[in-house]
Amino acid sequence: MTTTTTTAATDRLALRDGIRAVGVGVRLGGRTIIDDLDLHIPAGQFTGITGESGTGKTTLLRALAGLVAHSGRITYDGSSTARTGALAMLAQHPRQVCNPRWTLRTIITEPAAIAGRDSDAVALAERVGLIPDLLDRQPGQVSDGQLQRACLGRALAQQPDYLLCDEPTAMLDPVAARGVVAILAELAADGVGIVLVSHNLGLVRARCAHTLTLGRTRRIG
Numbered sequence: 001m002t003t004t005t006t007t008a009a010t011d012r013l014a015l016r017d018g019i020r021a022v023g024v025g026v027r028l029g030g031r032t033i034i035d036d037l038d039l040h041i042p043a044g045q046f047t048g049i050t051g052e053s054g055t056g057k058t059t060l061l062r063a064l065a066g067l068v069a070h071s072g073r074i075t076y077d078g079s080s081t082a083r084t085g086a087l088a089m090l091a092q093h094p095r096q097v098c099n100p101r102w103t104l105r106t107i108i109t110e111p112a113a114i115a116g117r118d119s120d121a122v123a124l125a126e127r128v129g130l131i132p133d134l135l136d137r138q139p140g141q142v143s144d145g146q147l148q149r150a151c152l153g154r155a156l157a158q159q160p161d162y163l164l165c166d167e168p169t170a171m172l173d174p175v176a177a178r179g180v181v182a183i184l185a186e187l188a189a190d191g192v193g194i195v196l197v198s199h200n201l202g203l204v205r206a207r208c209a210h211t212l213t214l215g216r217t218r219r220i221g
């Protein structure tokens with residue numbers, strides 16, 4: 001809604017179909033968590049996902065990222081598989097996904113290194129508001145918010161087409177949260193499709209043209 005898209009990005013977006021989920025279902029531990037869900041995530045926009053705790057928001061992100069088995073069909077810009085590196089996920093609990101033995105520098109630069117690209121850890125740290133002095137620390141030596149910023153730096157280094165964000169501001173103070181949202185808006189303006197899972201309905205309303213609300217009665221608005 002508040003995203004400004006550049007002309008070059010508009011041209012690229014015209015060629016992209018977005019992520020489309022049709023009739024998607026996920027079962028975990030013998031229970032149906034997501035049932036017959038349809039969703040379109042356009043490139044270059046924010047798409048919101050809200051809903052009470054336990055309604056399956058994280059599970060849906062994991063299905064979109066190919067991290068959990070699902071029924072139904074998900075396509076990525078018209079293809080049944082996403083190109084390598086096209087999807088980045090910003091996890092709700094960074095400590096659960098970061099290797100505790102790696103430094104923040106390695107966490108940030110690993111995706112680009114795997115893709116055979118150089119990345120500037122200091123520049124990425126500064127972009128996400130992380131003091132570069134922290135780059136040589138391990139996850140156990142920084143705060144949750146600092147680790148969350150390192151994970152955002154990692155996502156930026158990956159240069160994804162879609163960024164799946166699970167409560168990206170929940171662990172941040174208000175100033176840092178605004179900074180992260182501003183970075184996400186810059187990415188959207190550059191053509192990245194942003195999925196924003198959040199309990200912060202004000203944020204979702206302000207940023208998302210379309211919002212899916214999971215719960216007993218699913219709503220798309």
Ligand SMILES: Nc1ncnc2c1ncn2[C@@H]1O[C@H](COP(=O)(O)OP(=O)(O)OP(=O)(O)O)[C@@H](O)[C@H]1O
Nearest residue numbers: 028029033051052053054055056057058059060092
């Ligand atoms: N690996 C698993 N095995 C069995 N059940 C699971 C598993 N992972 C999640 N669940 C269940 O699936 C449901 C949805 O969980 P999920 O984490 O997707 O919800 P959520 O909407 O993201 O919640 P929150 O807002 O609290 O983060 C919950 O009832 C949860 O207990």
